[in-house]
Amino acid sequence: MKKQILILVALFLSVQFLQAQKLTKNKKSLIKSIEKHQNALIEISDNIWQLAETAFEETQSAKILADYAEKNGFTVERGIAEMPTAFVASYGSGKPVISVLGEFDALPGISQKASPTKDPLVEKGNGHGCGHNLFGAGSLGAAIAIKELIEQGKIKGTVKFFGTPSEEKFFGKIWMVRAGLWDDVDVNISWHPSASIKADVQSSLALVDFKIEFFGQAAHASADPWNGRSASDALELYTAGINYYREHVKPTVRMHYHIQDGGQVVNVVPDYSRLWMRVRDTKRSGMMPVYKRAMEMAKGAAILANVDYKVSLISGIYEVLVNRAGGEIMQKNLELLGPIKYTESETAFGKKIQEVTGKEQVGMDSAINPLEKTKEHPGGGSTDVGDVSWNVANINLGVTTAPKDTPWHSWAVVACGGMSIGHKGLIYASKAMSMTMLDLFENPTLVTKVKDEYKLRKGDAVYKAIVPDGPPPIPKTK
The missing domain is CATH 3.40.630.10 (Zn peptidases)
Structure with a gap:
């Protein structure tokens, strides 16, 4: 056993010596x-x-x-x-x-x-x-x-x-x-x-980062909900649509979201909701059609819930x-x-x-x-x-x-x-x-x-940054 250890040490030192040389x-x-x-x-x-x-x-x-x-x-x-x-x-x-x-x-x-x-x-x-x-x-x-x-x-x-x-x-x-x-x-x-x-x-995944906001009408959730138009309903309809859409995209695509605002209290029909969404693919060329479809789905959710909506590009990467x-x-x-x-x-x-x-x-x-x-x-x-x-x-x-x-x-x-x-x-x-x-x-x-x-x-590809016009989104100082 001792002899084997000495041989291993000698081999290690010889490798180190060769690398140094x-x-x-x-x-x-x-x-x-x-x-x-x-x-x-x-x-x-x-x-x-x-x-x-x-x-x-x-x-x-x-x-x-x-x-x-x-x-x-x-x-x-x-x-x-x-x-x-x-x-x-x-x-x-x-x-x-x-x-x-x-x-x-x-x-x-x-x-x-x-x-x-x-x-x-x-x-x-x-x-x-x-x-x-x-x-x-x-x-x-x-x-x-x-x-x-x-x-x-x-x-x-x-x-x-x-x-x-x-x-x-x-x-x-x-x-x-x-x-x-x-x-x-x-x-x-x-x-x-x-x-x-x-x-x-190895390459990475192209990504586009965007925000979706829904704007409805607040109302009392029990006394007169018929007077409300729920931004939260639109948000839920949108995420349901995205999750059904997963079955019909290529295996290289990734879609994920974070609900940032789904309403504040239970007894108010929420007039505002917001979702942070990302779409990815191994190629920018594959990502962009999925991104376009995801934006169109926001319009569909807004129509179903009878609310207004806004999609804002945050940024995107190649x-x-x-x-x-x-x-x-x-x-x-x-x-x-x-x-x-x-x-x-x-x-x-x-x-x-x-x-x-x-x-x-x-x-x-x-x-x-x-x-x-x-x-x-x-x-x-x-x-x-x-x-x-x-x-x-x-x-x-x-x-x-x-x-x-x-x-x-x-x-x-x-x-x-x-x-x-x-x-x-x-x-x-x-x-x-x-x-x-x-x-x-x-x-x-x-x-x-x-x-x-x-x-x-x-090749002939022309790079175009996937960012909105204007300066970077630097947070305002508190």
């Missing part, structure tokens, strides 16, 4: 830089995790990231694209221009301590159930490492870090795209916390335009870095979360698998990175920050984002992204290859 001098410098900034990046992530600020209210979170970029020599422009919490940090000059995305907004109602059992930090408070506290910090670490190489004269070009607010609700990147912020960028890099490590060559050439570059760097290693206590933490959430207790998955085939119709969620990807060549990465099969947008992800499992993921993402960015800075042929695939996949 394949790292170029500049890539070793990137890793050294990220490790130098590691404690600060983790502190930034933890501070944002504690703040847990939601869409367009990430004032302190954005400031923490922007201030650290400024402290490290970046020129920072704040409040861009008419959004107070959006910013861009830039360094260098000339081509290529490589950008990296950073998100930092939380989700409402899923506050959680860094504990493997459900235990809110703040009762009914917010939490980073998608790991965006890690996202922003990890991306900034990659940008700083590249900036230091430019500063030392080892590479030439421009690096940009985009602080992008409100990914979870209003999709802030749409307004940043509309403002032309990626017009001079050659390639964009993005990552997302995940339950596995992969160069992400599916991600995949770039396999970029994915191949990222994949090679993941293979150079190898898997994340976890301690016994971290594995136990992950298994406890899996036990509590009813999953197989296998811990974290950080294996580096071969590059996947791109699916025509992937599942999953939606992201405003899609809109960026239709305006600039984009490379995506996923990195393990939670146990395998963890329910996303849940307390379990919040828990991991506030402790070492999440911390290891953000540092790993920093290294993988910076190494991929370096390949692009050092090799113009790779930039051309990535951009050529982007142009080929986009």
